[in-house]
Amino acid sequence: xxxxxxxxxxxxxxxxxxxxxxxxxxxxxxxxxxxxxxxxxxxxxxxxxxxxxxxxxxxxxxxxxxxxxxxxxxxxxxxxxxxxxxxxxxxxxxxxxxxxxxxxxxxxxxxxxxxxxxxxxxxxxxxxxxxxxxxxxxxxxxxxxxxxxxxxxxxxxxxxxxxxxxxxxxxxxxxxxxxxxxxxxxxxxxxxxxxxxxxxxxxxxxxxxxxxxxxxxxxxxxxxxxxxxxxxxxxxxxxxxxxxxxxxxxxxxxxxxxxxxxxxxxxxxxxxxxxxxxxxxxxxxxxxxxxxxxxxxxxxxxxxxxxxxxxxxxxxxxxxxxxxxxxxxxxxxxxxxxxxxxxxxxxxxxxxxxxxxxxxxxxxxxxxxxxxx
Amino acid sequence: xxxxxxxxxxxxxxxxxxxxxxxxxxxxxxxxxxxxxxxxxxxxxxxxxxxxxxxxxxxxxxxxxxxxxxxxxxxxxxxxxxxxxxxxxxxxxxxxxxxxxxxxxxxxxxxxxxxxxxxxxxxxxxxxxxxxxxxxxxxxxxxxxxxxxxxxxxxxxxxxxxxxxxxxxxxxxxxxxxxxxxxxxxxxxxxxxxxxxxxxxxxxxxxxxxxxxxxxxxxxxxxxxxxxx
Numbered sequence: 001x002x003x004x005x006x007x008x009x010x011x012x013x014x015x016x017x018x019x020x021x022x023x024x025x026x027x028x029x030x031x032x033x034x035x036x037x038x039x040x041x042x043x044x045x046x047x048x049x050x051x052x053x054x055x056x057x058x059x060x061x062x063x064x065x066x067x068x069x070x071x072x073x074x075x076x077x078x079x080x081x082x083x084x085x086x087x088x089x090x091x092x093x094x095x096x097x098x099x100x101x102x103x104x105x106x107x108x109x110x111x112x113x114x115x116x117x118x119x120x121x122x123x124x125x126x127x128x129x130x131x132x133x134x135x136x137x138x139x140x141x142x143x144x145x146x147x148x149x150x151x152x153x154x155x156x157x158x159x160x161x162x163x164x165x166x167x168x169x170x171x172x173x174x175x176x177x178x179x180x181x182x183x184x185x186x187x188x189x190x191x192x193x194x195x196x197x198x199x200x201x202x203x204x205x206x207x208x209x210x211x212x213x214x215x216x217x218x219x220x221x222x223x224x225x226x227x228x229x230x231x232x233x234x235x236x237x238x239x240x241x242x243x244x245x246x247x248x249x250x251x252x253x254x255x256x257x258x259x260x261x262x263x264x265x266x267x268x269x270x271x272x273x274x275x276x277x278x279x280x281x282x283x284x285x286x287x288x289x290x291x292x293x294x295x296x297x298x299x300x301x302x303x304x305x306x307x308x309x310x311x312x313x314x315x316x317x318x319x320x321x322x323x324x325x326x327x328x329x330x331x332x333x334x335x336x337x338x339x340x341x342x343x344x345x346x347x348x349x350x351x352x353x354x355x356x357x358x359x360x361x362x363x364x365x366x367x368x369x370x371x372x373x
Numbered sequence: 374x375x376x377x378x379x380x381x382x383x384x385x386x387x388x389x390x391x392x393x394x395x396x397x398x399x400x401x402x403x404x405x406x407x408x409x410x411x412x413x414x415x416x417x418x419x420x421x422x423x424x425x426x427x428x429x430x431x432x433x434x435x436x437x438x439x440x441x442x443x444x445x446x447x448x449x450x451x452x453x454x455x456x457x458x459x460x461x462x463x464x465x466x467x468x469x470x471x472x473x474x475x476x477x478x479x480x481x482x483x484x485x486x487x488x489x490x491x492x493x494x495x496x497x498x499x500x501x502x503x504x505x506x507x508x509x510x511x512x513x514x515x516x517x518x519x520x521x522x523x524x525x526x527x528x529x530x531x532x533x534x535x536x537x538x539x540x541x542x543x544x545x546x547x548x549x550x551x552x553x554x555x556x557x558x559x560x561x562x563x564x565x566x567x568x569x570x571x572x573x574x575x576x577x578x579x580x581x582x583x584x585x586x587x588x589x590x591x592x593x594x595x596x597x598x599x600x601x602x
Contacts, residue, residue, distance in 0.1 A: 128389060131519055132500050132501070132519060135500075135519065136434045138435070138436065189386050189437065190434075190437050190440060195439065195440070195478070196440075197418075301519070301561070303391030303392075303517055303561045303562055304390070304391050305391065306394025306563055307389070307390075324598075327598075329595075330566065330591055330592065330595040331394070334397050334398055335397065
């Protein structure tokens with residue numbers, strides 16, 4: 001089918017799904033378009049500057065930040081809603097623009113690079129996530145490495161304190177390797193390049209094969225994940241000479257604040273060992289609610305809970321709810337961290353007194369049900 | 374024996390699928406039984422101690438699996454401790470390591486030979502919930518598998534469990550293998566968190582003492598959770 005006709009039908013499908021099914025319209029049009037016209041990503045990328053963002057954590061918020069940076073240069077489209085499979089990219093590209101900043105799922109990245117011929121690819125980090133789907137971190141890194149070797153015109157930007165990102169960037173012809181002076185990596189015991197035991201000195205790694213966090217092009221001040229992602233977004237913008245933007249760190253976290261009958265909840269998205277660890281270091285409130293689900297996007301297996309230290313929660317008023325609350329409650333129980341297992345979030349919140357500040361860590365699907373509620 | 378030593382082997386290599394929780398569950402359950410448990414983490418660069426009562430190996434990706442094997446071959450402390458009655462629980466990549474041979478990074482390598490099993494790569498990855506019944510004590514077990522191994526048992530190995538749902542050793546019939554105090558399985562969860570009776574069984578084997586039932590309602594509730602099979 002011709003591209004124009006396919007686009008027309010995809011738009012109709014999109015507006016129908018919005019009006020009849022009340023969907024966001026971020027996925028359906030792209031899905032229809034790719035079914036009718038499988039080469040749509042290539043065709044729609046041709047006359048446009050494409051920038052891709054991938055990584056285990058921080059994709060959506062960093063894509064938003066980078067979109068803001070690139071928008072200073074000209075019209076920019078993005079799939080900023082987190083619809084990050086190829087259909088999400090296709091939906092975004094249905095609008096005309098000079099630039100497109102696309103968030104891409106880790107397993108789709110190689111394919112989307114091949115089809116869209118991006119000018120720049122930002123790689124944030126790589127660690128364990130949704131293992132029932134991704135299987136092994138090293139295998140994801142290997143796919144990326146092949147893609148970085150092939151895309152000789154593309155500039156790869158990434159945080160080389162992450163051994164997997166350093167490994168992928170080694171393969172790229174054009175690259176901006178950023179270091180924040182080193183930070184540890186829970187899945188980083190083995191060199192992704194040669195399979196030897198990686199030598200870690202405090203937060204910096206090096207290997208006999210040459211892979212090392214000290215092989216960087218730019219050294220930036222250390223900071224948390226939000227800070228690092230803001231720096232990486234601006235570094236990607238620099239490829240296009242875009243003016244830098246100073247972001248509030250809050251804007252680079254997947255979080256929201258909500259009032260539940262006088263109780264002020266700050267809700268943060270957590271979805272894998274790395275993001276739980278990051279979020280747990282920032283807990284300040286005495287009152288904490290944890291929500292655990294185990295649907296497809298949350299990861300259907302919860303074994304990883306045992307690879308996260310919850311010590312920071314000791315002594316706080318911890319409630320646990322969600323579809324798989326029992327898995328988390330038992331994990332805390334074994335660690336000797338007192339917690340109350342609640343039927344659902346409403347009951348958990350009701351146990352705290354009004355006017356209390358509550359910090360909520362919510363699994364992916366739980367977070368989104370709160371966003372849309 | 375009122376004190377035991379749990380040796381958690383190469384957690385930085387074999388601790389990427391939650392299996393490190395097995396040590397915590399053993400320590401937690403043993404408290405109920407009046408036993409003090411010390412968890413000793415042994416890194417790749419350390420020697421495996423000789424004086425452990427329970428040794429634990431977990432799941433890993435190929436390169437990490439090879440490094441762990443190499444470090445385990447530095448001395449014979451593990452097999453000597455087992456000969457003296459220590460218990461070994463080896464999960465997934467760890468299970469393959471203690472067999473006669475396995476494949477990693479596309480190459481066949483000799484394992485420790487503690488269990489008479491051989492693992493080869495399968496075409497289809499086995500991912501999902503497993504339900505089984507252990508050959509020891511007829512225990513009902515559940516866990517989560519995520520591997521692409523096909524493990525065949527030799528004449529001296531007995532299957533660890535009969536599978537009623539899931540793929541186990543790849544044939545959908547059996548999971549793991551057992552020989553005396555050596556237990557090999559593909560089940561994560563971690564397996565001892567999901568199946569506290571198995572944790573108690575390992576503690577009994579390690580101490581030579583039978584234990585009475587523990588009253589931990591949350592553990593019972595957790596192991597009884599209905600998951601999708």
